[in-house]
Amino acid sequence: MKRRNALKLEKPVRVMIFPGGTEIGLEIFRSLSYSRHIELFGATSLENDVGCLLFKHYYTGLPFVNEKTFLKKFCPLLKKLKIDFIFPAHDTVGLFLAEHQRDLPGKVLISPIKTCRICRDKQKTYKYFEGILPVPKVFENTYQIPHFPVFLKPKIGEGSKGVFRVETKNELEGILENKSNLLILEYLPGKEYTLDCFTNYEGKLIFFGARERIRVSNGISVDTRVTDCSKFTQFAETINGHLKFRGAWFFQMKERANGELVLLEIAPRVSGGMGLFRNRGVNLPLLTVYDALRIPVEIMEQTFPEEMQRCLFNYYPKTFVSSPPQTYKKQPYFFDHVYIDYDDCLFLHGKLNYPLILFLIQCKEAHIPITVLTRHKGPYKISLHALGLDKLISAFIELHKGEKKSAYIQSKKPIFIDDSYQERKEVYDTLKIPVFSMDMIESLIDWSLWYG
Known part of the structure; x- marks a missing residue:
């Protein structure tokens, strides 16, 4: 990755990652923390998380985005810190910030509102692309199901929260008695893929990289490997042509038993597994910041590494003494x-x-x-x-x-x-x-x- 005709910034731009302690937030942090063009800040609605131990400037205890007081607390913080860009690190946060861009003193690094709304709701995503791309078969009731197993997934959700593989009609009816926001989908038994993408300020798709999700834990790809992206070219270009994106985004596909690829989801944000392409020279979060500054960029991808495995890592908050809530500074x-x-x-x-x-x-x-x-x-x-x-x-x-x-x-x-x-x-x-x-x-x- 490199900038073409690079502009000399008079001073580093100030970027706020929110929430900073999510897997997505940590990938954005790792992607931006070495750039001399960026001064990095983080914040969270939690009283304490791993961001406290990594960010030099970290702010805790903010209201959650679904609380009425969120903007009253968040906006003054952004003004005080003179934040230029806000990098969302959660799907719900991304949609909320996109919808409230006019109220925020900094620019949100995310795609347009229409794209965010369609992508946040899987039912809307499937209806939008029905007849354009292969999407999972959605069953309105148990009588439409030709055979089991089927897959249940929340209309609005992330990771593997609230998903079920259901083997029988009785099991399905028992689950639906207590949960009404679930989509009943055909079960897809094949390989699963993530396509990490980048669209510039001109609407051009200048990068997409395919990786197989070999092993998944709690919705996170803990073993992922780069694969040939040629069979995904049409899908990537079609999605980019029907929705407006800006910066980093991704979509996921999975195979039917016959090998046919089916769209699973689209998300207008950084994926947790983008670190694999970052280490191949394609830093998608950093490209997103440059693109927001309207700096032309080009891609130079290496052929290694081919695979990335992820695991939990230990941090120890009691080793260092924190200052009072709202800020976290090393003593x-x-x-x-x-x-x-x-x-x-x-x-x-x-x-x-x-x-x-x-x-x-x-x-x-x-x-x-x-x-x-x-x-x-x-x-x-x-x-x-x-x-x-x-x-x-x-x-x-x-x-x-x-x-x-x-x-x-x-x-x-x-x-x-x-x-x-x-x-x-x-x-x-x-x-x-x-x-x-x-x-x-x-x-x-x-x-x-x-x-x-």
């Missing part, structure tokens, strides 16, 4: 000196302990001294020097036989890292300070430092 670390062992710490299983090195770089940047306490008698300094890591260390202390490491720990707020339980226990029992084994290092890493 000074709870420690002022790091004492660390050498053997099986800095080097583990014969190679560098990369998570620990990451943490030590974090400490170095924060001017927190690092002292190595070791019983090692070999040329360990040479190994560190060869890798350029000796500069991370403030001091080396070599202990003699029988000496206790606690005797050399003297700062006011130290922490101690060692792979040995006996060494950690001795230090903790003597000094009552925080001690960490190798599997605990992840709780010390401040991930907000590793993004732009």
